[in-house]
Amino acid sequence: MTATQHVKLTINGQAVEADIEPRLLLVHFIREVAGLTGTHIGCDTTSCGACTVLVDGVPAKSCTLLAVQADGAAVATVEGLEQGGVLHPVQEGFFQEHGLQCGFCTPGMMMTATALLARTPNPSEAEIRQAISGNLCRCTGYVNIVKSIQYAARKMQGAEAVPVAASASTGAEVRSA
C-alpha cells in the first residue's frame, strides 16, 4: 500500500540495504531488518534512551529517527563495540564495576558513554552524569554506571594498569585488551 523507499546504510561497518516503508523507525530497521536485537525499545517518547545508537558518531535515539533519515549514514550499535574478540573498555568497565543488572538499558547506556569518551576522554563525574541523563536505568541507581564509565576513561587513556583478574573467576568469557 505504502510506497517503499530504498535505503542503504552501514551498521557496525557492514552495508545493509533494503526497500522499506518511509515510516519505518530506525530502531525497527536495526532490530528487524538487520536482525541486531541488542538495541532495545523502552518508551514511545524519546525519554528512556534504551534505543540509543551512534549515527555518524553522534548518540541518537533510534526510536525517534526514521530509517530513511539515516540513509547513507554510518550507524554503530552495541554489537559493534567488541573488536577482534576484545571488549571495548566501556564494556569492560560495566563488567568490572557492576554497571548493569537486568541489562535492558545497558546497550544504549554504553553507546552514550562511548560517544562521551570520544569527545571528552577524561570526564568529571558531573560530565558523566550529564551525558547519561537521557538514558534511564531502573536497576542500578546510576552510581556503578558512573564508576563503569570512569573505569573506561582510565583504561582508554592507559593512565593506569587496570586489574582484570576477576574475569577469570567467573569462567565468563570476558577478555581484556
Add this chain to the structure above:
Amino acid sequence: MTTPAQAPIHGMGHSVKRKEDPRFLRGRGRYVDDIKLPGMLYMDIVRSPYAHAKIVSIDASKALALPGVLAVITGKDLDAAGLAWMPTLMGDKQMVLPVDRVVYQAQEVAAVVATERYIAADAITLIDVDYEPLPPVMDPMKALQPDAPLVRPDREQKTNHIWHWEAGDAAKTDAAFNAAEVVVQQDLYIPRIHVSSIETCGCVASFDKVEGKLTIYMTTQAPHAIRTVFSLVSGIPEHKIRVVSPDIGGGFGGKVPVYPGYVIATVASIQTGVPIKWIEDRSENLQADSFARDYHIHAELAAGRDGTMHALRVKTIADHGAFDAAANPSKFPAGLFSIVTGSYALDAAHVEVDGVYTNKPSGGVAYRCSFRVTEAVHTIERIVDALAQQLNMDPAEIRFKNFIPPDQFPYKSPTGWEYDSGNYPAALQKALDKVGYQELRREQAEKRARGELMGIGISTFTEIVGAGPSHTFDILGIKMFDSAEIRVHPTGSAIVRIGVQTQGQGHETTFAQIVAEELGLPVENITVEHGDTDTAPYGLGTYASRSTPTAGAATAVASRKIRDKAKKIAAHLLEASEDDIEWADYKFQVKGAPGRAVTMQQVAFAAYTNHPQGMEAGLEAVDYYDPPNLTFPFGAYICVVDLDRGTGEVKIRRFVAVDDCGNIINPMIVEGQIHGGLTMGMAPALFEAITYDDDGNIQQGSFMDYLLPTSMETPAWETDKTTTPSPHHPFGAKGVGESATVGAPPAIANAVVDALSHLGVTHLDIPITPWKVYSILQEHGIAEA
C-alpha cells in the same frame, strides 16, 4: 584420575563478577521482543478512552478490510469460549476483554492480529467502538458512599467495598490509648505509583497443533504459577504447556500478574496454530498495567511524656482499582501491612484495612514491594518522627529509647509476627557515626539561623520477606515453598536449576556461589538455569525478596544432600569409615590425617566410575524448601537534604544506608541491589505519582509526565552494613532486593519535614515536589523570588 589446577571456589562472601554479563554486554541478551519465530504474527490492542462506559457496539469491518489484518478479537468472541473473564491472584476475577462495559481508562477492548507490527497498529485505529460514557468513581472514599457509581455490577455484593481485614488486639490497644499521656495522629496518603521497568510487558505465544503443545515466551516473574493457571483455565494438560521467562528487562513485581494481552495472544495462537507476538508500548504499560500503593492511612500513636511508645492504631482505605488483582499471598488481602509496628517494642497494636473498588486499573500490585511493607514502614517511621517533634525529642534518641532490644529476639510482635533476629541500635549507631550526626545538627542550627533550609531524616525500618511458610502462605492454594535441583557431572562441574528466576538480580551468579560454597566446586564450573518450566523444578517465582530466603535455602539444602552422599563415596575412596571422614577446607579428609583427603571433583568422578557396591550411581539432589518462618532484614538510613528557597527543590546532599540482610552471598551484587532500591525509594518520595482527573483520565500517561529519576537527581548513595544472620535460614541470609525501596521514602520525607519543622510543618505527603515545598515557603514568606 588427575585433577586440573584448582580454580578458586569463590563461594559465600565473594564479589564474583556476574556470569550473565557477557551476553548483555555484547547485546546478546534474549528478551521477549528479540524472539522471532517462523510465520509469527503480531497483535495490538484497542484501549478504552473512558474510565467507565457501556460498550454499545464494536465495528471492525474497516480494520478487517486492511490488507494484512487476519483477525479482530472482542470480548464477545472470548465470552463464547468462556474466556472473557479470568481469575486474579486475590480470588477476584478480571476482564480479559469486556463484553459490554469498560471500567478503567486504557482498558483492553479488542485485539487485532496482523502480519506486521505496523499493520496491527494501523488496524486498531480503524476499529469503531461506540461507547456510552458512565460516571466514574475515582476517589475510594466517595466510592464507599451509598450513591456512588457501582464499579462492579457483576458481583453479588452491590457495593464498592471489597473486604475488611484486621490484625492485632483492638481492646488492648484501646486500653493503652485511654491510659496514654500523649497521643499523636497523622493522616498519610501513599500515592499510586507504577514500576516502569525499562522493558515493557509482552509475550510470544506459540501453539503447535501437531504436538498439541503451547509454548509461551513471556515477561513473567513466576513462570510455573502461570503454567498451572493457564492449564486450569484453558484445559490444556500442564505437561503440554511450556512457559519460558527468558531475559527479563526488570520486573519489580510488575511482571507477576497475568495481563489480558498475554491471554488474548495465547488464545489467538491456540486458534490459529501460528506464533503470535504481543509487545506493549510504554504508554500502554504505564496506563493499564498494575499499579502499587494507593493507601489512605490514618495512624495514631500512644506514648508516655518521656517518649516511650505504647500502642499503635491504624485505619486504612486501600484503593484497589476495578479488579482486586494484587499479588499478595492469598490469605493476606492487605499483604504484610501488619508489620507496621516496625522496629519498636509496643504493648499493643490494631490495624484495619478496607479494600475498595474504583475506576482505575488494578492497584496495590507491586513496586519493588508488593506486600504493603513500604506503606507500613512509611506509616511507623513518619509517626515516630511526629511523636519526637511533639515531645521536642531528637528523632535518633526516641528510636533508641523504643527499639526492640537485641536480646529480645526472636521477638513476637503485637500483630503476631515472630521477628527472627535483629540488632537495631547497632545499625542506627553505625549510620549516625558514618554520617556525622552531631556535626550535621550543629550545621543545621547555624544554617537555620542564617535562613537556610537543611534537614536530616532518619528511617530505622524492619522488612519482612521470604514468603513463605506453607502453613500460612499460598497463592491460589499453591504453597509458597521454592526449589532447587543440582546435578554434579563426572568431571566435577555442575548444573543447578532453580524455581525462581532473575530479572537482573544476578541469580546465575549468586546461586552458583551457594553451590560453590556448599560443595567446594569452583564457581566457574557451575551453571545456573532458570525460567523454563520444562526444565526447572516447580517454584513460585522471584518477587518480594524471596529468592534467597526460599530457593537459596533450597539450593543449600540440596547441596548438603549431595554432600551427604559424597561423604560415603569419599569414605570408600579413602578406605576409611564414614564416621572418620570430615568436610573441612572444601575437602573430605580423614579426621586427624588432613593429608588423606579427596576433593569433590574426585568424588564426583567416582560417583560415576567407582561408586561403592550397593549405592546408586550419580551425584544429584532436589530440594523443595518450606521455610520455617519469614526473615526480617532491617536497616538504618539517614538522609541529609538542602531545600532551594528559590525553586522549592529538595536536594539530597547525602544518604547513608546501613543495611542488615544477614549473611551475604555476593557483596557487589548486594550493594547494587541497595543502590537500585534506594533510587526506587527516592522516586516516589520526590517525583513519581499517578493521578487521575475527575473524569478518570490518567495524568501521567508517558515518561514525559511520569518522572523516573535520572542520573542528575540520583545522589551518590553511601552504603554500609551490619550482619545479623537469620537463625533459621540454612546459611543465615535474609534477602535484600526490596529493603532500600521500603526504607528510603520515610528517611527522605522526614528530612524535608525536619528542614521545615521550625515553621510548624509536621507532615508532608509524598511525593514532595518542588511546588509542594515552594508553596510552604511562600506561605511563610520565605520563598526567594
